Amino acid sequence: MSPSDGRNAEGRGELNRPGQTTSPSDGRSAAVSRPILSVEELTMRFGGLVAVDDVSFTAETNDITAIIGPNGAGKTTLFNCITGFYRPSAGAITLHGPLGEAALHRLAGHRIARAGVARTFQNIRLFQGMTVLENLLVAQHNRLMAATGLGIGAVLGLSRYPAAEREAIERARHWLDATALLERADDPAGALPYGAQRRLEIARAMCTEPALLCLDEPAAGLNPRESDELSMLLRQIRDGGCSILLIEHDMSVVMGISDRIVVLDHGRKIADAVPSAIRADARVIAAYLGEGDEGE
Numbered sequence: 001m002s003p004s005d006g007r008n009a010e011g012r013g014e015l016n017r018p019g020q021t022t023s024p025s026d027g028r029s030a031a032v033s034r035p036i037l038s039v040e041e042l043t044m045r046f047g048g049l050v051a052v053d054d055v056s057f058t059a060e061t062n063d064i065t066a067i068i069g070p071n072g073a074g075k076t077t078l079f080n081c082i083t084g085f086y087r088p089s090a091g092a093i094t095l096h097g098p099l100g101e102a103a104l105h106r107l108a109g110h111r112i113a114r115a116g117v118a119r120t121f122q123n124i125r126l127f128q129g130m131t132v133l134e135n136l137l138v139a140q141h142n143r144l145m146a147a148t149g150l151g152i153g154a155v156l157g158l159s160r161y162p163a164a165e166r167e168a169i170e171r172a173r174h175w176l177d178a179t180a181l182l183e184r185a186d187d188p189a190g191a192l193p194y195g196a197q198r199r200l201e202i203a204r205a206m207c208t209e210p211a212l213l214c215l216d217e218p219a220a221g222l223n224p225r226e227s228d229e230l231s232m233l234l235r236q237i238r239d240g241g242c243s244i245l246l247i248e249h250d251m252s253v254v255m256g257i258s259d260r261i262v263v264l265d266h267g268r269k270i271a272d273a274v275p276s277a278i279r280a281d282a283r284v285i286a287a288y289l290g291e292g293d294e295g296e
């Protein structure tokens with residue numbers, strides 16, 4: 001799937017991770033699509049309430065796939081199933097990641113992270129008292145431990161530890177630069193303005209080098225300029241080779257950057273198409289009007 005209308009020509013500056021190469025951006029449209037995530041007949045019940053009801057969709061590699069829908073539609077519950085916070089009542093979630101296929105519906109959260117999925121939350125969850133840089137180093141703790149024999153190498157003063165630590169700092173600096181936070185590296189995270197904290201959350205997720213980045217309302221509380229900067233950052237992350245799953249209520253962000261949009265209403269999928277088709281979809285318009293909100 002490579003819809004021309006879902007692809008924005010502007011803001012194509014690619015944002016490679018350290019040591020990563022990408023194919024030219026003009027090669028993206030010609031690339032054969034490959035799924036990064038398959039959700040099949042997913043259901044999540046809370047007692048008698050069906051929060052996600054038999055939902056199936058596919059997110060393609062190197063796409064931004066948005067999940068939208070009125071309040072209570074089941075978006076966050078779907079995210080929580082994908083990222084291991086909830087064990088689904090039924091259905092399957094498969095990540096087609098760099099380490100092969102992973103059945104996410106059966107894995108614990110930390111193993112889902114290791115398989116290549118990172119997420120941010122609706123409510124900011126940073127270590128407020130730690131510095132900005134420390135927040136990014138903590139995110140790489142597991143990788144650092146694994147690279148050094150679970151820390152024993154560090155204790156014994158073996159040479160791999162300093163190299164792994166240097167790489168972690170380099171990766172952190174790369175994402176601080178990408179999110180315009182380099183100058184705030186030594187400030188406590190809690191001292192950053194709200195929009196900068198949101199960017200730091202994304203930088204922290206990217207430090208784990210995910211194949212799939214799941215963002216839960218990243219534009220919430222941002223002013224229009226910050227939302228535009230966020231859109232640019234997300235395009236750059238996508239063009240750098242990371243697929244994105246995005247829950248967002250800000251329709252200017254969603255329509256501006258999404259390659260595909262899945263719409264939920266009362267737990268059910270009611271539409272799944274490129275942005276231009278979603279704008280014109282009568283069921284989608286009715287769902288938002290039913291909420292007393294046209295969504296745009």
Ligand SMILES: Nc1ncnc2c1ncn2[C@@H]1O[C@H](COP(=O)(O)OP(=O)(O)OP(=O)(O)O)[C@@H](O)[C@H]1O
Nearest residue numbers: 046049050051069070071072073074075076077078
């Ligand atoms: N842990 C839970 N226990 C019981 N009910 C829940 C739980 N989590 C979510 N729900 C219910 O499931 C439904 C879907 O909620 P969810 O938060 O997934 O919707 P949403 O689309 O993310 O909404 P919003 O846009 O307002 O964040 C709601 O009716 C909600 O009250």
